[in-house]
Amino acid sequence: MGKKKEFPTEEWVFVSNNKVLYKPRPSTEMQSLMELAPFQESWTPSLEATAHLKELIGAVIDDLTPEDRWIFNALIVERLSLRGAGRILGIPKTSLARRRDKIRRELMTKLIDSELVQEWLKR
Numbered sequence: 001m002g003k004k005k006e007f008p009t010e011e012w013v014f015v016s017n018n019k020v021l022y023k024p025r026p027s028t029e030m031q032s033l034m035e036l037a038p039f040q041e042s043w044t045p046s047l048e049a050t051a052h053l054k055e056l057i058g059a060v061i062d063d064l065t066p067e068d069r070w071i072f073n074a075l076i077v078e079r080l081s082l083r084g085a086g087r088i089l090g091i092p093k094t095s096l097a098r099r100r101d102k103i104r105r106e107l108m109t110k111l112i113d114s115e116l117v118q119e120w121l122k123r
Helices: 029-034 047-062 066-077 082-089 093-111 115-122
Strands: 012-016 019-023
Touching: 047 093, 047 115, 066 082, 066 093, 082 093
Parallel strands: none
Antiparallel strands: 012 019
């Protein structure tokens, strides 16, 4: 059997117009600098922009149903496997995978419209 795919927790994948925009976050400052083109200035969001992004993400998560928030928390925050989260929440693994994908699409749809997210994806 092949390796099972899990929802990425360290990296985000945004889908827009059937195009996948993948932007992993550099793990070190050196890696971040090495990704820059020659003479390109680095871009770091301001504290205000970061606070705005946190508020935006919080508001989007608050819009989820309570059960979807439990699923989000179990899979993303607590990093439980589908099997483990399914046992705790009492949801079959396949149903949980479908719900996870629905939640991910819903979050990405709402976040992709943000100007800050668009600016981050451009850089």
